[in-house]
Amino acid sequence: MIGALLAAPTALVTDNWWDIRDLSNLSGAILDLIEDAGGPGWLTYVVGALLGTLGIVSFIGGVAIINIWIERRVVGRMQSRLGPNRVGPFGLLQPVADAIKLMQKEVLQPRVADGLVFTVAPIAFTVPGIALLAVIPWGRNMVLADLDVGIVFLFAMSSLAALAVFIGGYGSNNKYALFGSMRVIAMLVTYEIPIVLSLLGVVMFAGSMNLNQIVLFQADNWLFLIMLQPLAFLIYFLSSSAELNRTPADLAEAESEIAGGYHVEYSGMKFGLYYAAELINAVAVSTIIATVFLGGWWLYKIDEIVPGWMIVIGKIYAVYFVFIWTRGTLPRFRIDQLLAFAWKWMTPMAIINILLVAGEVVLWEETGWSAGLLLPLYIAINGAMTAVLIVAWVRVMAPKFQRYPDRPRMYDGIDVPSLPAPASIGPTAPGAAPARRATV
Amino acid sequence: MAIKSDLVEVNIGPQHPSTHGVFRMVAIIDGERIVDVKMVVGYLHRSMEKLAEERTYTQNIPFTDRMDYLAAMTGNLGYVLSVEKLAGVEVPERAQYLRTIFAELQRIASHEMATGAFINDCGAWQTPVMWCFRDREKVLDLFEMVCGARITTNYMRIGGVAFDIPDEFLPALDRLINDDLPRRFEELEQLIVGNEIILMRARDVGIVTPELAINASLSGPMIRSAGIAWDIRKADPYCVYDRVNFDIPVGYNGDSYDRMVIRIEEMKQSLRIIRQCMSDLPAGPHKVDVPLALRPPAGEAYSRVESPKGELGFYVVSDGSSAPYRWHVRPPSLINLTVLREMTVGQTIADAIVTLGSIDINVGEVDR
Numbered sequence: 001m002i003g004a005l006l007a008a009p010t011a012l013v014t015d016n017w018w019d020i021r022d023l024s025n026l027s028g029a030i031l032d033l034i035e036d037a038g039g040p041g042w043l044t045y046v047v048g049a050l051l052g053t054l055g056i057v058s059f060i061g062g063v064a065i066i067n068i069w070i071e072r073r074v075v076g077r078m079q080s081r082l083g084p085n086r087v088g089p090f091g092l093l094q095p096v097a098d099a100i101k102l103m104q105k106e107v108l109q110p111r112v113a114d115g116l117v118f119t120v121a122p123i124a125f126t127v128p129g130i131a132l133l134a135v136i137p138w139g140r141n142m143v144l145a146d147l148d149v150g151i152v153f154l155f156a157m158s159s160l161a162a163l164a165v166f167i168g169g170y171g172s173n174n175k176y177a178l179f180g181s182m183r184v185i186a187m188l189v190t191y192e193i194p195i196v197l198s199l200l201g202v203v204m205f206a207g208s209m210n211l212n213q214i215v216l217f218q219a220d221n222w223l224f225l226i227m228l229q230p231l232a233f234l235i236y237f238l239s240s241s242a243e244l245n246r247t248p249a250d251l252a253e254a255e256s257e258i259a260g261g262y263h264v265e266y267s268g269m270k271f272g273l274y275y276a277a278e279l280i281n282a283v284a285v286s287t288i289i290a291t292v293f294l295g296g297w298w299l300y301k302i303d304e305i306v307p308g309w310m311i312v313i314g315k316i317y318a319v320y321f322v323f324i325w326t327r328g329t330l331p332r333f334r335i336d337q338l339l340a341f342a343w344k345w346m347t348p349m350a351i352i353n354i355l356l357v358a359g360e361v362v363l364w365e366e367t368g369w370s371a372g373l374l375l376p377l378y379i380a381i382n383g384a385m386t387a388v389l390i391v392a393w394v395r396v397m398a399p400k401f402q403r404y405p406d407r408p409r410m411y412d413g414i415d416v417p418s419l420p421a422p423a424s425i426g427p428t429a430p431g432a433a434p435a436r437r438a439t440v
Numbered sequence: 441m442a443i444k445s446d447l448v449e450v451n452i453g454p455q456h457p458s459t460h461g462v463f464r465m466v467a468i469i470d471g472e473r474i475v476d477v478k479m480v481v482g483y484l485h486r487s488m489e490k491l492a493e494e495r496t497y498t499q500n501i502p503f504t505d506r507m508d509y510l511a512a513m514t515g516n517l518g519y520v521l522s523v524e525k526l527a528g529v530e531v532p533e534r535a536q537y538l539r540t541i542f543a544e545l546q547r548i549a550s551h552e553m554a555t556g557a558f559i560n561d562c563g564a565w566q567t568p569v570m571w572c573f574r575d576r577e578k579v580l581d582l583f584e585m586v587c588g589a590r591i592t593t594n595y596m597r598i599g600g601v602a603f604d605i606p607d608e609f610l611p612a613l614d615r616l617i618n619d620d621l622p623r624r625f626e627e628l629e630q631l632i633v634g635n636e637i638i639l640m641r642a643r644d645v646g647i648v649t650p651e652l653a654i655n656a657s658l659s660g661p662m663i664r665s666a667g668i669a670w671d672i673r674k675a676d677p678y679c680v681y682d683r684v685n686f687d688i689p690v691g692y693n694g695d696s697y698d699r700m701v702i703r704i705e706e707m708k709q710s711l712r713i714i715r716q717c718m719s720d721l722p723a724g725p726h727k728v729d730v731p732l733a734l735r736p737p738a739g740e741a742y743s744r745v746e747s748p749k750g751e752l753g754f755y756v757v758s759d760g761s762s763a764p765y766r767w768h769v770r771p772p773s774l775i776n777l778t779v780l781r782e783m784t785v786g787q788t789i790a791d792a793i794v795t796l797g798s799i800d801i802n803v804g805e806v807d808r
Contacts, residue, residue, distance in 0.1 A: 079570035175450050179472065179789070247565045248637055256458040256561045257790045331637045332563020334790045335472065404643070406634040408689035408702050411669035 027051045028141075052144035056133045063283050064276040068095040070317075071279070071324055078328040099272060107268035114171040121168025122266065122273040128157040128164070129280035136287050137212045139297050139308030150211040151199055154288055155192070158243060161281055162188040165245070165252060168274075169262030180261025183335050184252040187242055190342040194239045197350035198232040201357040202292055205229070215296035221371055222300070226293040227379045231353045231386040233293045235346045237322075240285045242338060245278065246323060248330040249338055256332075282323055283316060290315035344397055349389055356385060445471050450789070454483050458561050458793045461803030465780070465796070472788045477781045481774070484807040492767040497523050497598060497734045500767065505592035507769065508805040510553050513546035513583070514747040515805075516596035521678055522743040522754035523598050527736035534724045535600035540679040541613070541717045542586075542595060543745070544710040545579050548621065550748035551703040551710075552576040554800040558700055559632055561797030562641045568632055575624045578616055585609055598734060600727025613718065617711045625708060633701060642697035646783040646795030649694060653779075660750025661706070662776045662799065665691035665698035672746035684716040696798035703800075733762040749773050749800055773805040 030051065031044050069084065069092055076083025084091035109118055135150040137143040147153050162184050169181030202225050203209055206217040218225055226233045242249035253261040263274045290296060294315045297308025333341065360378050364371075450467045453459035462483035468476040488507065492500045504515035517539055524531060531539075556572030580590040586605050587595040595602050632638055648658065653666040663670050671688045673681040689705035691698025738760040744753040750772030757766040776799050783799075784792040 075565070075567075079567050080574055081570060175448060247563060250563070250565075254563065254790070256563055257793045259456055327565050328567050329631070330564065331559060331635070331641060332790075333637060334641060334788065336788070337640050404692040404698075406639075406701065408664075408691050408698065408705050410687035410705070411690050412685070412687050 027055075049144070052134070055138075056130065056144060060130050060133065060280055060283070064280055065095045065099075067279040067283065067320070068098065068275075070320075071327075074321065074324045075328045078325070102269050102272035105268040107270050108265075110173060110265050112173040113265065114173065117167050117171030118265075119270075121164050121171060122270045122277065124164035125161055125168065126273055126277040126280060128160040129277060129284040132157040132284045133287060135211055136291055136312070137215055137296055137308075138312050140303075142297075142308060143212055146210065146212060148208070148210050151203055151209040151214075151292075154199075155196060158195070158240070158281075158285070159188060159192060161277075162243060165262050168266070169252075172262070172265035174265050176258040176260065176264045177262050179258045180252045180254070180264070183254075184245075184262065186335065186339060187249070187251065190339050191239045191242045194235050194342055194346040194350050195243065197347065197354060198229075198235040198239065199292065201229050201232045201350075201353050204354070204357050204361050211291055211296070214292055215298055218295045219298040221375055223375060223379070224293060224295045228375065228382060229293070229353070229357070230383055231349060231389065233289070234386070235350050235353075236293070237289065239342070239346060240288070241323065241326065242342070244282055244285055244323075246282065247327045248332055250332060251335050251338060254332060283320060286316045286319035286323065287312070289319045294319070345393055349393065352389060353382075353385075356382065447475060452789070452792070454480075458797065459803075460557065460797070460801055461806075463777075463796075463801065463803050463806065465792070467784075467789065467792065469789065472790070474784050474787055474789065474792055477784050477792070479777065479780055481777075481803075481806050484803050486808065488808045489767050489769060493763055493765065496732070496762045497527075497736070497764065498732055500764070501596065501598075502592065502594050505594050506804060507771065507808055508550075508747060508749065508752070508773065508802045509591055510802055511546050511550040511748045512591060512593045513542045513595060514550075514745055514752060516593065517543050517679075518743065518745040518747065518752045519754050520596045520598050521745065522741050522756045523734070523736065525743050526739060526741035526756050526758055527598070527730075527734060529599045529728065529730055531600055532725045532728060533722045534604075535726050536679045537717050537721045538601050538605065538726060539596060540681065540684070541714050541721075542583075542593075542601075543679070544713045544717075545582060547710045547748045548707045549576045549579040550800075551707050552579075554748070555628070555632075555700060555703050558696070558794075558797040558800070559638065561793050562638055568628065571624070571628055571631070575621060575628075578620055582609065582613060582616065585612065597727055597730070599730040600725070602727070604726040610718065610721075613714070617714050617718075621707075621711060625704065629704060633704065638700075639697060641790075641794055642695065642700060642798065644693065644695050645787065645791045646696045646798055647694045648779060648783060652782060653694065656775070656779045656782075658750065658776050658779065659772050660746070660748070660776065661699045661702045662750060662779075664688060664702050666694035667691060672744050672751050676744060678743070678745060680717065680720075681713075683720070684713050686710075686713050696794050699798045699800075735760060735762050744770070747772055749802065749805065750776055769808060771805045771808060773799075773801040773803075777801050777806060 027048065031048055034044050034047060072094070073083040073091070084094035087093040087097045109115065132154060134145040135143065135147050135153050165184045166181045166188075169177035169184065202214065205225065205228055206214040208214060208217070214225070245252045251261075253263065258264070263271055266274060290312060296315075297303055297312050299306075299311045299315075303311055360374075360381070363369075364374050448469050450469055451464060452467055453464035454462040459465065464480035464483065466478040466480060467474050486506070488503045492503055501516055501519060504519045505512040508515050523529075552572040552575050556569035559568035560566065583593050583595070584590045586609055587593050587603060589595075648662060648666045650666045650668055652658075653663045653668060658666075659670065659672070667690055669688045669690045672678075673686075674688060686709045689702045689709070691702055736758040738758055740755065740757040742753055742755045744751050746752075751770065752772050753770030755766075755768040755770070756764050759765040780796065780799065783795050787795065
């Protein structure tokens with residue numbers, strides 16, 4: 001067996017050498033090698049899992065490092081400054097320098113903090129974002145855990161991250177951290193609903209909760225689910241950006257209000273872990289969007305030339321760019337506004353979307369008309385429905401603050417309007433309202 | 441709707457990203473709703489008013505830089521105006537125009553800072569504040585060109601200004617106010633004016649009623665947001681403000697959003713004033729000779745200018761010696777801050793931060 005492993009470089013060459021670019025072939029070849037060498041069945045099983053885990057963990061490790069640089073550079077461009085450019089070529093080593101600095105710093109823990117929870121929280125925050133990637137298909141045959149309930153697994157993992165944030169903030173025993181934690185729980189309770197409802201429409205169309213099946217549905221029908229489900233995409237994108245704690249919904253850390261929120265007491269590498277986990281979670285959500293709405297590893301005919309995992313990563317970063325873009329542009333909501341946005345806008349719209357999808361799916365199955373006929377029709381209907389719903393909701397539900405114009409009035413001279421009689425002003429009023437009117 | 445919970449006391453500041461310095465706000469909160477606010481000021485107290493009694497009138501000018509360090513020029517101007525009033529110094533025409541130009545440039549710089557910081561308080565992740573800083577830097581470059589300093593300019597002198605402008609100043613100013621800044625203001629407005637989230641965050645937040653504004657003697661954008669067109673430049677003109685045309689932007693509702701757009705509009709009006717001053721700028725001396733140890737006759741004088749924050753007044757009492765007998769400053773930041781409690785009680789913490797940002801305090805000036 002060992003001899004066979006040593007001969008691996010030659011044995012790995014499959015029919016065509018370039019098939020190795022599809023990493024599943026590479027791992028498949030390694031597993032074949034083990035089987036051929038007479039390795040026991042459980043060894044294949046363990047090695048296969050290890051290989052997949054290694055791939056995902058190394059991917060996410062690289063992501064955590066490089067995304068700090070990407071995010072800071074992209075936002076820097078948006079803010080008409082350079083971003084990190086001192087350490088290494090183009091500042092590429094800046095995240096490494098940051099990590100070294102964070103590791104050198106003392107990890108402080110408040111005396112009143114709950115030690116166990118305080119320590120576990122950053123780890124518990126990081127793990128779900130990584131675990132979530134296990135069910136993502138990175139290529140046609142390239143998925144670590146081919147779960148039939150992949151979507152449910154995604155929901156479970158994305159909720160866990162919010163729970164970790166909550167215990168971290170609660171365990172710090174700090175008032176600001178407590179605000180952050182409470183906001184996280186409010187947002188978790190609220191935003192899980194539109195997230196689940198929006199992905200439900202996708203599941204109904206694809207007919208499966210298996211993410212590979214969802215990608216295959218898109219490949220078979222030659223479309224991206226974002227075309228069939230634009231409303232669900234918008235809802236999922238906005239809700240998940242709320243769950244990710246990114247501007248415009250970064251209420252849990254809200255630096256300008258509660259000074260960092262749940263991670264206000266964290267320092268050193270524990271803080272670094274939070275920081276990295278935020279990027280990891282952002283990538284995880286981008287991955288879900290890329291897989292579910294943007295076709296995953298499938299990209300028309302291109303996926304026959306370019307390896308699937310490259311296409312997935314390309315799509316992930318396209319989505320991630322939009323996340324950076326919103327972060328660089330928008331201010332933050334207030335907590336009541338954000339919750340109202342979920343309950344009054346996104347949840348009802350998601351329910352309407354599901355009803356529509358249910359009707360369409362039933363029509364498709366009952367009539368048996370061809371997908372080539374029905375799907376373009378559905379794309380048109382759902383697109384129009386999205387536009388109509390959004391416009392209608394804006395008409396009905398728009399906030400009532402717009403009774404004043406956006407711009408101030410202009411006066412050429414002093415004008416002090418006559419005020420109500422002093423009695424209505426209150427006990428601190430001066431003897432008479434100063435009705436000065438000077439002309440200039 | 442209202443679920444009562446235990447009242448919690450939260451210290452917002454003195455070390456907080458959004459208190460703009462070392463201002464402390466002790467908020468009693470019920471959930472996230474503010475029940476009561478206590479303001480604690482004085483962390484940056486440097487006893488300038490007392491120190492000034494030991495120094496000559498000219499030596500006191502740098503103190504005014506360090507009061508409102510985001511608007512040093514208008515601080516300088518207010519102080520030298522009061523001493524000139526006390527000593528009866530006539531200021532040459534050219535100096536008057538230069539003072540107006542620099543006061544308005546300073547207004548642009550200060551309002552840029554205020555607007556950017558306000559949007560940051562609303563939760564934007566640094567983009568507007570970076571854009572505003574970029575534009576402010578351009579203005580500070582001009583300050584550096586003329587007096588060597590960017591922030592603490594120390595440019596105005598009793599009887600004029602310290603230096604005449606260099607030859608390259610006017611072309612640079614022309615480029616800035618006719619090309620760069622109008623374009624940048626356009627960009628900034630596209631980003632923030634009428635932005636839905638900013639409207640949601642700032643409209644109807646931190647309302648000042650006209651009655652409250654007058655009773656609390658507010659000034660600057662605070663009183664103008666309440667719908668009262670009150671501007672010292674119009675009401676009690678100094679320098680050459682009675683010779684230039686400009687409008688006062690006035691808000692509707694007295695809320696934070698009004699104050700933000702008023703500041704943006706005021707920056708545009710400042711450009712208008714600077715354009716007129718540039719075309720009218722006369723030749724002549726930039727300064728009259730005043731003895732370094734000026735001894736004004738015994739008496740008192742109060743003069744006020746419209747600083748970017750509001751009415752900045754200087755009250756100087758002379759006993760005939762070379763140092764003021766008493767020097768008192770009317771700091772607009774402090775007086776505008778006095779209504780914070782009325783503005784924030786009943787709002788959430790997030791609103792209180794937005795409200796505080798819209799007041800545009802400068803703790804250097806609050807505490808002096």
